[in-house]
Amino acid sequence: MPPMTQQNPHTSLPFMKMHGLGNDFVVIDARVRTHELSAKLVTAIGNRHCGVGFDQLAEITLRAGTPHLTFYNSDGSTSAACGNATRCIARYLMDESGATDLTLTTDRGTLPTIDAGNGLVSVNMGHPQLNWDEIPLAQDVDTLALPIDGAPSATGMGNPHCTFFVPDAEAINLAARGADMEHHPLYPQRTNVQFASVVGKDHLRMRVWERGVGVTLASGSSSCATAVSAARRGLTGRSVQIDLDGGTLHIDWKDDGVWMTGGTSYVFDGAFTANWLRANS
Template identity: 45%
Template sequence: MSRPFLKMNGLGNDFVVVEARSAPFRPSEAEARAIADRASGVGCDQIIGIEPSDRADAFMRIWNADGGEVSACGNATRCVGWLLLEASGRPSAAIETEAGLLQVARAEDAADGAKQVTVDMGVPGLDWRDIPLAEEMDTRGVELQVGPIDDPILHTPGCVSMGNPHVVFFVPDAEAAPVREVGPMIEHHLLFPERANVGFAQIKGRDRIRLRVWERGAGLTKACGTGACAALVAAARRGLTDRKATVEMDGGELVIEWRESDGHVLMTGPVAVEFTGTLKDRAA
């Protein structure tokens, strides 16, 4: 059968969102790739299914553009959260994911009028087994480098799990960082048995980070919500920033706070609806 969808984005990180609480939606890897294909399909970074949940307002299922299912996506959580808040009229909602239960709440509109949502992303995973890594290491700075042994171009990244694995390299200039060249190599490095999202973070101040992310299964994206959270946590652990900062990405800005009182990470940013459509029968 045909299946209606919403095309949404969070800072340009874009999604095909399908309502699946009344009828199941489980595309195969090939079907998911077809939907995400920007030349012949709808085109997106991730595909989102909103399913029923016994524990929350909805369950959010996520497929990357390569067809693989993943556990977490911060920007998608804001988009789904906004839909749930709009439908209920309530100020907050709960979303169940494979990575756990996430709370979302309305935030003050941006200066340009954009609707904003805050997501409580929970406590970051900081143990090497949380990431996971293939061997025990201090995740503040793991033993990994790119380039000549005596003069590496990148080295000692921080690692954080935000329900998905992140590697964060600190670079002097994010614009010049070799994201497309190094990102795929690190994503598939043997140190990361579940692959990894790869961030390239430039510290611009105690309260500001410039970030570019090679996203696992999606490539270079305009924004990555969990990547922004991971960058702030990795930077704060090294004393490079305070526990709250604005993270600048190609698609715009997110405000990330690693709350000291309970260790939870809060992410605030905008959502946008681009258009509606209907998936072809092969992907329904």
């Protein structure tokens, strides 16, 4: 019997595992080494038993010398925005360069980021999309109170959102209601779903169902959408604290866009073996 050939797994495609408040990501720095990310491969990486597992996968490339982020959901679909992943990657790139601020681009647009001190990172997620056709919705309706039981609000943050304000977010069957609302016919591109309750002055408790993912411990774009909706309804001011299952974010809807601030965590490095990539590409 011929001797087995030992393969160094680190000769293939490296990746990083990060999270923001338990909202977890696989990050591939394609400036270093790249691989075609088909929907099949993304789904395989996202499998928490046979792959790595993530809420979103983010790929870093360069466009005109500026870091560009592309986001994938765990079902293989893409998303134009992912606020917590953007903050995690901003921290990684600032640590790499020694900068205290930098600009990233995404399919959502150009996103300024800053080191907010005390281990926190802030990102400007841009102006919210409030018109029905920008979000997008299937028809022209009042985005502040949709013609859906519970009168949720619709907001676009580069991805669509549906926010319900309820007496007690803890009491919601998130898995059942989130899965049902994600595919509501009013949202042709599906939607993220949030359930939020007011717990104090400028203070919200929120739980999240992400389209293409499911229940997540946190979501940055969802937090931004919920803060915007709460301010539009007069439930809060434009600067709020949002407590999620995984921790706390601070959202400030300013004249130049919606700023989100919170912690990040760079957990570990790894690498996909060539054999595994071939089998799943």
